[in-house]
Amino acid sequence: MQRTNYSEMACSIARTLDVIGEPWSPLILRDVSAGFTRFEQIQADLGISRKVLTERLNHLVDHGILERRPYDRRPRHEYVLTAKGTELITLLMVMVAWGDKWLAGEAGPPVLYRHHACHEISHVEPHCSHCGEPMRPQDVDVLPGPGSAVPPGLGTAVPAR
Amino acid sequence: MQRTNYSEMACSIARTLDVIGEPWSPLILRDVSAGFTRFEQIQADLGISRKVLTERLNHLVDHGILERRPYDRRPRHEYVLTAKGTELITLLMVMVAWGDKWLAGEAGPPVLYRHHACHEISHVEPHCSHCGEPMRPQDVDVLPGPGSAVPPGLGTAVPAR
DNA sequence: CGGCAGGGTTCCTTCAGGGAACTCTGGGTG
DNA sequence: CACCCAGAGTTCCCTGAAGGAACCCTGCCG
Numbered sequence: 203m204q205r206t207n208y209s210e211m212a213c214s215i216a217r218t219l220d221v222i223g224e225p226w227s228p229l230i231l232r233d234v235s236a237g238f239t240r241f242e243q244i245q246a247d248l249g250i251s252r253k254v255l256t257e258r259l260n261h262l263v264d265h266g267i268l269e270r271r272p273y274d275r276r277p278r279h280e281y282v283l284t285a286k287g288t289e290l291i292t293l294l295m296v297m298v299a300w301g302d303k304w305l306a307g308e309a310g311p312p313v314l315y316r317h318h319a320c321h322e323i324s325h326v327e328p329h330c331s332h333c334g335e336p337m338r339p340q341d342v343d344v345l346p347g348p349g350s351a352v353p354p355g356l357g358t359a360v361p362a363r
Numbered sequence: 364m365q366r367t368n369y370s371e372m373a374c375s376i377a378r379t380l381d382v383i384g385e386p387w388s389p390l391i392l393r394d395v396s397a398g399f400t401r402f403e404q405i406q407a408d409l410g411i412s413r414k415v416l417t418e419r420l421n422h423l424v425d426h427g428i429l430e431r432r433p434y435d436r437r438p439r440h441e442y443v444l445t446a447k448g449t450e451l452i453t454l455l456m457v458m459v460a461w462g463d464k465w466l467a468g469e470a471g472p473p474v475l476y477r478h479h480a481c482h483e484i485s486h487v488e489p490h491c492s493h494c495g496e497p498m499r500p501q502d503v504d505v506l507p508g509p510g511s512a513v514p515p516g517l518g519t520a521v522p523a524r
Numbered sequence: 525c526g527g528c529a530g531g532g533t534t535c536c537t538t539c540a541g542g543g544a545a546c547t548c549t550g551g552g553t554g
Numbered sequence: 555c556a557c558c559c560a561g562a563g564t565t566c567c568c569t570g571a572a573g574g575a576a577c578c579c580t581g582c583c584g
Contacts, residue, residue, distance in 0.1 A: 314506045
């Protein structure tokens with residue numbers, strides 16, 4: 203695809219996409235977090251080409267999202283989420299919440315989450331890490347941060363995120 | 364790319380990826396939400412090919428994420444987020460939180476969010492829509508839902524999400 | 525009426541994804 | 555010991571999507 207690589211952009215969205223933005227990567231993470239941890243399992247479940255699966259798994263291991271772990275004396279491994287990878291699953295849960303709301307249609311959500319704390323079926327909602335109140339896009343001001351590419355004193359609104 | 368289209372999967376992650384999973388789409392949404400609402404602005408900011416930008420914008424309009432709105436009697440439009448699209452920005456905010464934590468490095472986050480409710484610089488955190496407590500991946504059980512592809516009575520854990 | 529700017533379209537080239545066949549490793553079976 | 559097998563890749567060819575540059579179309583403006 204000769205795809206542009208986003209990693210040079212001063213933008214956390216672009217950087218995150220560099221890690222999991224390639225086709226299939228989020229679905230691979232979904233499978234691993236659902237307990238499909240081996241090459242053959244993931245390949246059969248997704249119907250992805252073996253070549254691409256190899257590439258994606260290596261990429262995710264290189265970026266510290268997955269860990270390759272042998273489970274036999276033969277060259278057999280399974281892939282497990284690291285702490286960094288587990289936190290990415292949150293992103294998938296947000297995608298689920300949005301997809302359930304806007305795309306599920308008549309049939310309803312394909313899966314449900316039951317929250318351990320309250321034992322209720324629910325979904326994730328973004329809250330403020332400081333005060334705990336809801337924090338939607340319209341609830342925030344966006345300001346340039348220390349890692350912004352804009353030299354201090356120049357510019358106002360920045361597209362970087 | 365002859366990319367497999369995910370929309371047939373009974374999975375809200377796959378369906379969401381069908382809408383914004385293509386390369387550049389999240390960055391286009393970022394730009395629109397940051398106030399870069401016109402073709403030329405987005406094209407200049409991202410350095411994306413005009414052809415691909417046209418395709419992506421049409422796709423996002425078709426899926427009800429963006430609305431094309433004329434701003435002149437000449438054929439000039441700008442793109443604005445719909446309600447459906449605005450809720451997707453939440454996804455970007457979660458990507459920012461993850462990218463800031465794991466990828467920003469020495470320089471620190473490129474942008475900061477100030478929450479209107481508490482006026483503090485903070486970031487989003489997933490909470491339970493029911494009880495309001497934190498809801499991380501390890502805080503939930505995943506159960507098949509009504510839209511699951513698995514017929515009732517069969518199967519246990521489902522990879523669908 | 526010629527220029528111009530926004531917003532696309534067209535065309536060509538290159539490289540990534542799909543898919544199938546092949547390989548490599550080391551245990552199990554007769 | 556020879557053969558088979560399963561998991562996990564690797565190789566190869568084909569197609570189609572991304573990059574990039576050039577071209578086009580519309581309607582205001584001097």
